[in-house]
Amino acid sequence: MINNKTNYRVPVLTIAGSDSSGGAGIQADLKTFSALKTFGMSVITAITAQNTRGVFAVEEISKEIIKKQIEVIFEDIHPKALKIGMVSSPDIIKQIADTLSKYEVNNLVIDPVMISKSGYSLLRTEAKENLIKYLIPMAYIITPNTMEAEEITGIHIENLEDMKEAAKKLLELGPKYVLVKGGHLDGDAVDLLMGDGVCELFESKRLDRKNTHGTGCTLSSAIVTQLAHGYDVKEAVGNSKNYITKAIENSFDIGHGIGPVHHFYEFDKGGN
Numbered sequence: 001m002i003n004n005k006t007n008y009r010v011p012v013l014t015i016a017g018s019d020s021s022g023g024a025g026i027q028a029d030l031k032t033f034s035a036l037k038t039f040g041m042s043v044i045t046a047i048t049a050q051n052t053r054g055v056f057a058v059e060e061i062s063k064e065i066i067k068k069q070i071e072v073i074f075e076d077i078h079p080k081a082l083k084i085g086m087v088s089s090p091d092i093i094k095q096i097a098d099t100l101s102k103y104e105v106n107n108l109v110i111d112p113v114m115i116s117k118s119g120y121s122l123l124r125t126e127a128k129e130n131l132i133k134y135l136i137p138m139a140y141i142i143t144p145n146t147m148e149a150e151e152i153t154g155i156h157i158e159n160l161e162d163m164k165e166a167a168k169k170l171l172e173l174g175p176k177y178v179l180v181k182g183g184h185l186d187g188d189a190v191d192l193l194m195g196d197g198v199c200e201l202f203e204s205k206r207l208d209r210k211n212t213h214g215t216g217c218t219l220s221s222a223i224v225t226q227l228a229h230g231y232d233v234k235e236a237v238g239n240s241k242n243y244i245t246k247a248i249e250n251s252f253d254i255g256h257g258i259g260p261v262h263h264f265y266e267f268d269k270g271g272n
């Protein structure tokens with residue numbers, strides 16, 4: 001995954017919420033960006049008071065400062081790839097879409113975060129419509145888990161066939177590719193990539209681990225880094241699936257609830 005395409009100076013961006021306990025959200029994104037040898041930047045959309053046991057409060061950031069953060073980044077350090085994670089309100093979603101539309105946006109990964117592993121709603125009910133109408137059509141790739149794919153498409157997902165049906169419906173909303181993550185189904189952890197003539201499965205053994213806080217954030221951030229390094233969509237998803245599998249395998253107990261996955265910062269001579 002780290003080879004002559006790696007360039008530690010490649011700028012990447014996350015637009016997401018802060019997780020005070022460091023396992024998910026902006027913190028997971030920046031850790032992944034660093035571990036996968038890119039220069040991470042952030043636009044914070046909300047502050048959550050969160051730990052491994054749950055989310056206890058959420059305060060949304062004003063849409064004016066969200067707009068300003070995006071503008072000053074794009075007018076100075078143009079990201080090679082970016083992701084959008086937790087965005088809880090319809091107004092903030094619209095603001096982000098309007099602001100991004102002023103710039104050339106490449107490699108936009110959208111992780112349509114809805115509910116935390118601990119069961120807290122991170123997307124207001126009335127925000128779903130704007131997510132579908134304004135943000136999803138701008139994406140290069142969206143990465144819903146099965147519950148998010150169900151919520152957006154109305155298709156009940158129990159198996160791979162259902163995942164395929166949902167992926168087709170999600171593509172009709174406008175993103176170039178869809179990765180439906182099968183982490184919440186029974187059996188092996190199988191993710192389905194679909195779009196632009198591609199239909200491919202990315203599989204790993206299901207790991208018996210309780211500490212999966214931040215898996216979705218980490219996977220979508222890894223995809224951002226691989227796109228920024230110049231990999232095509234299949235390589236980017238494949239490399240990222242390997243990274244998240246290793247990160248879950250090495251996840252660890254910290255705190256009293258659902259602990260985080262492990263990020264890898266080993267020195268590697270492959271980059272420049």
Ligand SMILES: Nc1ncnc2c1ncn2[C@@H]1O[C@H](COP(=O)(O)OP(=O)(O)O)[C@@H](O)[C@H]1O
Binds near residue numbers: 145184191209
């Ligand atoms: N127990 C597990 N063992 C192996 N891989 C897993 C496990 N749980 C999730 N994954 C993988 O982690 C990634 C994130 O998936 P998922 O947990 O479904 O997303 P989210 O965090 O958005 O709910 C996917 O690649 C999924 O297949």
Ligand SMILES: Cc1ncc(COP(=O)(O)O)c(N)n1
Binds near residue numbers: 016017213215
């Ligand atoms: C700020 C923020 N963003 C995203 C998640 C989802 O992560 P998970 O599903 O692992 O709880 C989270 N818990 N907090």
